[in-house]
Structures are given as structure tokens and as C-alpha cells.
Amino acid sequence: MLDHTHLAARRSFVASANGHPDFPLQNLPLGSFCTAEDEMPRMGIAIGDRILDLEAAQEAGLISGEVAEAVEDASLLEGWNDFLAQGPAMRAALRRQVFDLLAEGSAHQAVLAPMLHAAADCTLHVPMRIGDYTDFYAGIVHATNVGALFRPDNPLLPNYKHVPIGYHGRASSVVASGHPLRRPKGQRKPASETEPSFGPSRNLDYELELGIWIGPGNALGESIPISEAAQHIAGYCLLNDWSARDIQGWEYQPLGPFLAKNFGTTVSPWIITPEALAPFRIAQPKRPEADPKPMDYLWDSADQAHGALGLELEVLLLTPGLREKGLAPHRLSRGQASGLYWTPAQLVTHHTCGGCNLQPGDLLGTGTISTAEGFGSLLEITRGGREPLTLASGETRRFLEDGDEVFLVARARKEGFAAIGFGECRGTVTPAV
Amino acid sequence: MLDHTHLAARRSFVASANGHPDFPLQNLPLGSFCTAEDEMPRMGIAIGDRILDLEAAQEAGLISGEVAEAVEDASLLEGWNDFLAQGPAMRAALRRQVFDLLAEGSAHQAVLAPMLHAAADCTLHVPMRIGDYTDFYAGIVHATNVGALFRPDNPLLPNYKHVPIGYHGRASSVVASGHPLRRPKGQRKPASETEPSFGPSRNLDYELELGIWIGPGNALGESIPISEAAQHIAGYCLLNDWSARDIQGWEYQPLGPFLAKNFGTTVSPWIITPEALAPFRIAQPKRPEADPKPMDYLWDSADQAHGALGLELEVLLLTPGLREKGLAPHRLSRGQASGLYWTPAQLVTHHTCGGCNLQPGDLLGTGTISTAEGFGSLLEITRGGREPLTLASGETRRFLEDGDEVFLVARARKEGFAAIGFGECRGTVTPAV
Structure with a gap:
């Protein structure tokens, strides 16, 4: 059941994530956020005191395969509602890709830097449109x-x-x-x-x-x-x-x-x-x-x-x-x-x-x-x-x-x-x- | 409170509406329908045994003023949810326009004809997206x-x-x-x-x-x-x-x-x-x-x-x-x-x-x-x-x-x-x- 995304020894290049009480590299929770500059809610992932703009990462080509397609489709519709409708395999695949992107040694640190917003400057929304x-x-x-x-x-x-x-x-x-x-x-x-x-x-x-x-x-x-x-x-x-x-x-x-x-x-x-x-x-x-x-x-x-x-x-x-x-x-x-x-x-x-x-x-x-x-x-x-x-x-x-x-x-x-x-x-x- | 849309003597050029037990010209209820040819739900209005495709009527320029704008905006979003969010004055204005369009003597009978679908051939949906x-x-x-x-x-x-x-x-x-x-x-x-x-x-x-x-x-x-x-x-x-x-x-x-x-x-x-x-x-x-x-x-x-x-x-x-x-x-x-x-x-x-x-x-x-x-x-x-x-x-x-x-x-x-x-x-x- 457990894959490499649980290894306690793995650290993130986002320094605040290492030892963070809520959001170390092993958590990677899903949310909907906006910034002061752009009030349109976007799909984000928490890492330490930062929020990764997942839609920007996908647009930059950092997400691959079926997961990239699912993120793109969802970003045009109802965000996490549509992504999470895809079920556990898709969700786990996203987790593995984001884990590798944000881990120490990631080849994409520089390109990711502007997509990592200070959480303190962001507004968080109810993460899905609740039907019932x-x-x-x-x-x-x-x-x-x-x-x-x-x-x-x-x-x-x-x-x-x-x-x-x-x-x-x-x-x-x-x-x-x-x-x-x-x-x-x-x-x-x-x-x-x-x-x-x-x-x-x-x-x-x-x-x-x-x-x-x-x-x-x-x-x-x-x-x-x-x-x-x-x-x-x-x-x-x-x-x-x-x-x-x-x-x-x-x-x-x-x-x-x-x-x-x-x-x-x-x-x-x-x-x-x-x-x-x-x-x-x-x-x-x-x-x-x-x-x-x-x-x-x-x-x-x-x-x-x-x-x-x-x-x-x-x-x-x-x-x-x-x-x-x-x-x-x-x-x-x-x-x-x-x-x-x-x-x-x-x-x-x-x-x-x-x-x-x-x-x-x-x-x-x-x-x-x-x-x-x-x-x-x-x-x-x-x-x-x-x-x-x-x-x-x-x-x-x-x-x-x-x-x-x-x-x-x-x-x-x-x-x-x-x-x-x-x-x-x-x-x-x-x-x- | 009552305007010309209640006059019992007024009849529709849609013959089945006159004396219809549910949908005479004086009713004009709002619904969401699709046809066998086009499964995309559209905003419609019942008249006799027909359904007026309101979105088509708006696109053809038969709806005017603020009402036309509201119908167009709503048709691009959540249909009646967005239209009815506008409140009673907008709703009543739509009613008066549609009443005049569908009344006997309407100048638009010919152009309306293809927009009046046989209700028996249509599928009707829950008319609004229900939040709660x-x-x-x-x-x-x-x-x-x-x-x-x-x-x-x-x-x-x-x-x-x-x-x-x-x-x-x-x-x-x-x-x-x-x-x-x-x-x-x-x-x-x-x-x-x-x-x-x-x-x-x-x-x-x-x-x-x-x-x-x-x-x-x-x-x-x-x-x-x-x-x-x-x-x-x-x-x-x-x-x-x-x-x-x-x-x-x-x-x-x-x-x-x-x-x-x-x-x-x-x-x-x-x-x-x-x-x-x-x-x-x-x-x-x-x-x-x-x-x-x-x-x-x-x-x-x-x-x-x-x-x-x-x-x-x-x-x-x-x-x-x-x-x-x-x-x-x-x-x-x-x-x-x-x-x-x-x-x-x-x-x-x-x-x-x-x-x-x-x-x-x-x-x-x-x-x-x-x-x-x-x-x-x-x-x-x-x-x-x-x-x-x-x-x-x-x-x-x-x-x-x-x-x-x-x-x-x-x-x-x-x-x-x-x-x-x-x-x-x-x-x-x-x-x-």
C-alpha cells in the first residue's frame, strides 16, 4: 500500500516543510486558493508554509501523462470535484509526481519557485463545491x-x-x-x-x-x-x-x-x-x-x-x-x-x-x-x-x-x-x- | 399587480395552447429541456403541447433589452439558476415579452415555428441546479x-x-x-x-x-x-x-x-x-x-x-x-x-x-x-x-x-x-x- 512518498527520511527543497507540524513532504494535501493578485480560485497543494499552484505547474509541463490531462480538464471545470471524481489511482499518481517535484534534489526547483506562494498571503476556500x-x-x-x-x-x-x-x-x-x-x-x-x-x-x-x-x-x-x-x-x-x-x-x-x-x-x-x-x-x-x-x-x-x-x-x-x-x-x-x-x-x-x-x-x-x-x-x-x-x-x-x-x-x-x-x-x- | 398577460380572452397562435388544461398562454412556465437531436439542456417555456426554445428565440433577436442580456448570460452559465437570481422584475419582463411573442397576431409566428418543439418529443430535466x-x-x-x-x-x-x-x-x-x-x-x-x-x-x-x-x-x-x-x-x-x-x-x-x-x-x-x-x-x-x-x-x-x-x-x-x-x-x-x-x-x-x-x-x-x-x-x-x-x-x-x-x-x-x-x-x- 505504501510507496516512496511515505519515506520519513525524504525532505523537501522547500525548507519550511521539513519538520513542519502539518505539511511536510509526506502530506501534500489538496486545496483551493487564490492570491491578492489573482482572485480566481486555483487548485493548490500545501508544502510547509507554501502553496504550490498546481494549475501553473501543469501549464508549465511539470505534470505528465494522464495526470496532466486530468488536472487540465479539472482546472477548466469544477477543480477538485472533477479531479477527485477520477478516483484513487489518479489521486495517488498525482501525489507521486508532486512528491518527486518537491523533494530535495528535484530538477525543477528554479521553475517551481514562482509557483510556490506564501500561504500567509493566500486565501483558502472550501476545497470542493459541496453538493450535499x-x-x-x-x-x-x-x-x-x-x-x-x-x-x-x-x-x-x-x-x-x-x-x-x-x-x-x-x-x-x-x-x-x-x-x-x-x-x-x-x-x-x-x-x-x-x-x-x-x-x-x-x-x-x-x-x-x-x-x-x-x-x-x-x-x-x-x-x-x-x-x-x-x-x-x-x-x-x-x-x-x-x-x-x-x-x-x-x-x-x-x-x-x-x-x-x-x-x-x-x-x-x-x-x-x-x-x-x-x-x-x-x-x-x-x-x-x-x-x-x-x-x-x-x-x-x-x-x-x-x-x-x-x-x-x-x-x-x-x-x-x-x-x-x-x-x-x-x-x-x-x-x-x-x-x-x-x-x-x-x-x-x-x-x-x-x-x-x-x-x-x-x-x-x-x-x-x-x-x-x-x-x-x-x-x-x-x-x-x-x-x-x-x-x-x-x-x-x-x-x-x-x-x-x-x-x-x-x-x-x-x-x-x-x-x-x-x-x-x-x-x-x-x-x- | 396583474398586467395584460392575465387577460383570459387572449389566445395563442399555438392552437393547442387555447383551452390547454395546463399550459395556456397565461401560464408560460419555465423549464429545462433537450431534444433527440440536441441533448444539451436549454431553457424552454411551455405553451400548449409545445416548448419554446427560449435560447434560440434570444439568439434570433426576438427577446429585447435587459431581458435578452440576462437570457444570454444565463444560457452560458447555469440556465434558470442565473436568470432567476435576477429577481421578480426580470422574470415578469420576460413573461410579458414571451406572452406578446406567442399571442395571436404575433408578428413573429413564422420565425418562431422551428423553435416550438413538440413537447412529446422532448426530455425535461429538473429545471434548476439544486443547491440545497x-x-x-x-x-x-x-x-x-x-x-x-x-x-x-x-x-x-x-x-x-x-x-x-x-x-x-x-x-x-x-x-x-x-x-x-x-x-x-x-x-x-x-x-x-x-x-x-x-x-x-x-x-x-x-x-x-x-x-x-x-x-x-x-x-x-x-x-x-x-x-x-x-x-x-x-x-x-x-x-x-x-x-x-x-x-x-x-x-x-x-x-x-x-x-x-x-x-x-x-x-x-x-x-x-x-x-x-x-x-x-x-x-x-x-x-x-x-x-x-x-x-x-x-x-x-x-x-x-x-x-x-x-x-x-x-x-x-x-x-x-x-x-x-x-x-x-x-x-x-x-x-x-x-x-x-x-x-x-x-x-x-x-x-x-x-x-x-x-x-x-x-x-x-x-x-x-x-x-x-x-x-x-x-x-x-x-x-x-x-x-x-x-x-x-x-x-x-x-x-x-x-x-x-x-x-x-x-x-x-x-x-x-x-x-x-x-x-x-x-x-x-x-x-x-
Whole structure:
């Protein structure tokens, strides 16, 4: 499975890439960027603190064969949507070519130099045009914590361990890291009030999730067998499923979350490819004996053996008070991602088992993920707001206040391999208008 | 509000339009079509049993001024998405020009002749590229009927009369009338069984809804005031929200319907414009005294006075047995649409009140609508399958069987105006694979 693009010893001629916490030569994530001089979004690849303009490299003849044709065709159409529709072999071929171009000893350093833009001067976009966005609920620790707030004795509903629970989210309001997040207004009716009222959400929260980018996908009426599901995953990102808990509590029965979730969803703008993550695959944790075995359509021994992702996740909170006093962000959670009850492949297969068509650029969220040291939302950390956090600045938090900035971080490490990261996924809450 | 395009006495030189049950000169709905000779989708307008190739008419210089520019620009981009992003004034201007072109006495009959394709020879597509699809639950009769199956004493949840209930649907699987509908497979667990199982849905149903096409829409973080909401409705269609009741019953808690609804949604392919429907606007039925008054953000007296639609709806079922015996389709319901608790404008405003951005081509479903003579789904008609229908063929139906074809029909009539119709919305159930 692994080729030369994983050799930890290989270094890039882009000096900042060597030892870069996110984007060493072994990562090469895919993104859509523009510069101050040229606001037209282009396909780019991150390397250290630079972004390679892939379209310029292709135009200069530095990409060859079928890959060059695919890049050229895609650049004229919908960018990564069209390229990633080509599937894993094409994606891996691009990776190998770009690895060799950017490695130390590359014969093309001089010609590449003007195509390597300082990332700090670029704007990053949502990397694919999202057709549909689906959010799952695969984090069993989160589902148990949230269920326990309502049903202490019986937190998980009877379907949870049989069927991957998911719902359709809003694609239009998915934004790239850095986009401000305006506090939504809406109807809410706390238990302490007899009538609902309309106004800014009082219980604004984040949710730590992973996103799964789809390509190529399936035709309507067909389904993707579990053994083929991994071929339809184009890559991964971080995903903050901002949630207005008070709006959600009032509106969500009987059809699920709606305005409580559709005012904004932040993704990290780099597509971390399955090729880059290959060394970090791990076995899906064994289910407790008492749990039902997944149904046949969701069961694949290879997927169970190495279909999960070994990732360290972290959530940081920077408040106005911390910022003012020059204090470090408050760490809300950290550690190995844990408790995803279904693998990404199982989510893909379940989504299509009734014939629903997935398309290149569709985005799936895993559901909120807890880590070894902490939960993935304030709802869980403060027990529904009843146990506020106290920060080093003296501020307290039940939920997010205006001016708060939330950072999600994901890194993969393994002895003998270069560590890689997902890059920035952050958003600042701005006041309701 | 009404201009010469509503004069019932005006006739078209396209003979089939005069007295046509759906598409007289006074309708002029917007669609996307292709012919056997040219498979590239084009913007078209229905007139009788013909389709005017609007792009050809524009190229021939028959459309003038700003409208011509807008048609030309749109034809190069995403068709009706881009045209309808221009808003109501542009749409109304196009209507007036096309009305005059197609009216009796038009000076352009000869040059138009080759641009008027026989509709029977054309293929119709979903008329806009759908960004996001949202389904509401505004049919209070349906919500009460369905609620009563689970909670006989208390069918409506406490939020129902305060907040327009809705959820995000799946855009990728929205298809145009005539597309076959494959029976989905999925997990289901009837009350009579102890364990869930996987297989073809046994309780496949239709739902009679209206669809609302959006254009222009709002920016993320902003909202559309109720007084401006109508300006963002580009038109209407029929919508069949096919539903697998057994899959729904097992999967839907706590996050709402997912695979039970995302295997296919059928729309009628013509966008019926607000201009065509203007004579048929009616007052929103007064709420019972005991009901809460809508909150301020949802309340507009003009919207209450003429923001609802006066439509006759009908659902027909043609089964293999009826077809074989040459019998007429079975009428499942008929009559004036009734019981939409919220107007289309209220749905639009509610959707955006938290800052969620609507975009041109977004589609909203109203929720299932009952009529004076019948309910909008088999779930209601057969009381959850407990009281099967008997058809003239001797067949019985709890839910839909393979080979069944469902037709939705909508017509608007009013003394002194030409009646108009929405055109075909049909789909045939094909077996699971």
C-alpha cells in the first residue's frame, strides 16, 4: 500500500516543510486558493508554509501523462470535484509526481519557485463545491453523553448500535476556516419559560468532528458495497458543527436539527488524502461482546482491521479575556480520537444502501468525537451549562460568548513516519445582528 | 399587480395552447429541456403541447433589452439558476415579452415555428441546479394524522404551532417527473419483530407536496424579512416526497428522516411563476382563536391577506392490475389544497431567520398536503397500513407495490381567468435490486 512518498527520511527543497507540524513532504494535501493578485480560485497543494499552484505547474509541463490531462480538464471545470471524481489511482499518481517535484534534489526547483506562494498571503476556500452535506452521529461517547442529559438511565436509543444515525445538513453554509461565525437568532423555549421567544441563541456551542470528502460516488438507485467504500473517499478534514443548543431543543422534534445547525459549519480547507493517512490507519476498536454484530452490508473484515484513523485531536478556546491578558488559549480537550462506533467506510456504505447517490464534493461529518482527555462539545463539558468552566483569565463559560475563537487541531504520528497535520480549522463568534 | 398577460380572452397562435388544461398562454412556465437531436439542456417555456426554445428565440433577436442580456448570460452559465437570481422584475419582463411573442397576431409566428418543439418529443430535466433541498412539515392535517398514529391523545407536539418545522433533505436524488423510482433497501424493525433486518422497504409511500423554487436568496449571516420573502420565490412545482415508512420508523430518532426519504424525490419539471399564479392568491386561513399568534418575524398582514395559493390538487394511482384491465387510475385524493399552517413566505423567512443562506435553485417542500377529499399519503389513507384500499381491479393496497405509478396534479381556476396547471409529476415504482 505504501510507496516512496511515505519515506520519513525524504525532505523537501522547500525548507519550511521539513519538520513542519502539518505539511511536510509526506502530506501534500489538496486545496483551493487564490492570491491578492489573482482572485480566481486555483487548485493548490500545501508544502510547509507554501502553496504550490498546481494549475501553473501543469501549464508549465511539470505534470505528465494522464495526470496532466486530468488536472487540465479539472482546472477548466469544477477543480477538485472533477479531479477527485477520477478516483484513487489518479489521486495517488498525482501525489507521486508532486512528491518527486518537491523533494530535495528535484530538477525543477528554479521553475517551481514562482509557483510556490506564501500561504500567509493566500486565501483558502472550501476545497470542493459541496453538493450535499450529511452529518452522522457516530461518536458513541457524545451520543451517550447527550442522551444522558435527557434520559439518564437509558442514554442510547434502541437503534443506535444497529444503524449509523445520520441526517442531512446544510451545504450552502459550510465555510472555510477563518470565516467569522455570526451568532444565530431563532426561537427558543427554555424549560424555565412558559412561552417560546425569538432572539439570539444563548447556548451557542461547537462540535469537534472529522469531515469526509466524497469522490467518485455512485449512481442514483445503486449502492456502494462495503468492500469498495474506501475507494469513494477522496480525503478528510476537520469539521466544526456549530450548534445552537437552545434553538435545537425547541425545534428538533419530530424531524431533527434544522436552524440549530444550518447557520454555519467550518471546515479545514485542506483535503488530507487517504494516501497521506495510509500509515496511520488502525483497527476499528472491537465492540463489546453484548453489542450486536453489524449487519452483513456493513461488515468487512479488512475495513475492521485497518479502516479506522489514528488521530490526535485537540480543541482550543481563545476568549477576549485571554487575548487581552496575553494568555494562552484554553485547552478544551486533547488526545487520541476515540469512540467512533462506525468506520468511514461504513458511513459511506450505509448512506448509499437505499440507492441514495453520493457525488464528488459531497461532505460527510462523522458526528462529535470525544478524546482520551475531554469531550467534543461544551454541552458535554459543562453538562448542559450547569457546570461552567473557569478560565485562567477569570472568565467563565457555559457556552460560547461573542468574540470567542474555537480552534480544532488534528495530527497523525507514528514511529518511523513523518507526522502530518490537518491545518487550521478556526472560527470566531461575532454578535447577532 | 396583474398586467395584460392575465387577460383570459387572449389566445395563442399555438392552437393547442387555447383551452390547454395546463399550459395556456397565461401560464408560460419555465423549464429545462433537450431534444433527440440536441441533448444539451436549454431553457424552454411551455405553451400548449409545445416548448419554446427560449435560447434560440434570444439568439434570433426576438427577446429585447435587459431581458435578452440576462437570457444570454444565463444560457452560458447555469440556465434558470442565473436568470432567476435576477429577481421578480426580470422574470415578469420576460413573461410579458414571451406572452406578446406567442399571442395571436404575433408578428413573429413564422420565425418562431422551428423553435416550438413538440413537447412529446422532448426530455425535461429538473429545471434548476439544486443547491440545497429543505422539506417542511406545514400541512397541519398531515402532521395531526401522523402524530395521532403515535400519540392519539396529543398528536401535535408543543412546538408545532409556533415554529415552522422543517429538515434538510437530499438534493442529489431529486429527479424530474417520469424518472423511475427504485424501491429502497434498508434497515427496518416492525413492532412485531424483535431484531432489525435489512431488505427492501415493505411500506413504500408517496407524499403530495408543493415545491418552492428559490431565487435570488440571501447572503450567509443575513435574513429575509417576511415583507420581502415573496421576492425570493422564483416559482412553484409539484413534489412527491417518496417515503419508506418502515425504514423511517426505525432510523428517525433522534435526528429525523434520512435514508427513508433520500432515495428519490420527484418534481414536476415546470417552474410555475408567481406571475402566472397571481390571480389565484388567497388569504391564509384564519387561525383558531386558541392558537398562538405567529411571532413578529413571521407576521405580515399583506402575506396573511393574499400569501396563500388557491390550488386544486389530485393524486392518482395506476397499478399493474388497473393497467392490465384497461381501467382508469384510482383517485387517492382530490380537492382544494387545505391545511397549510404557514404561507410560502413564512417558510422562506423562517429558513433564513438564523442567517442560513438560501441560493438560487434551492428547493423547499411544503410538507404533505391534504385536500378537501382525501389525505396526502397512504400512511394516512390506510391508517398506517391497517385499513387497505380495494381498487376496481380487485387489488388491495396498504402501501405501494412494484409497478405502481403515482400521478400528482395541480390546477388553479378562477372565474374570469384562464385556468392553469402545473403539468406532469409522475413516477413508477421499480423493484429493489
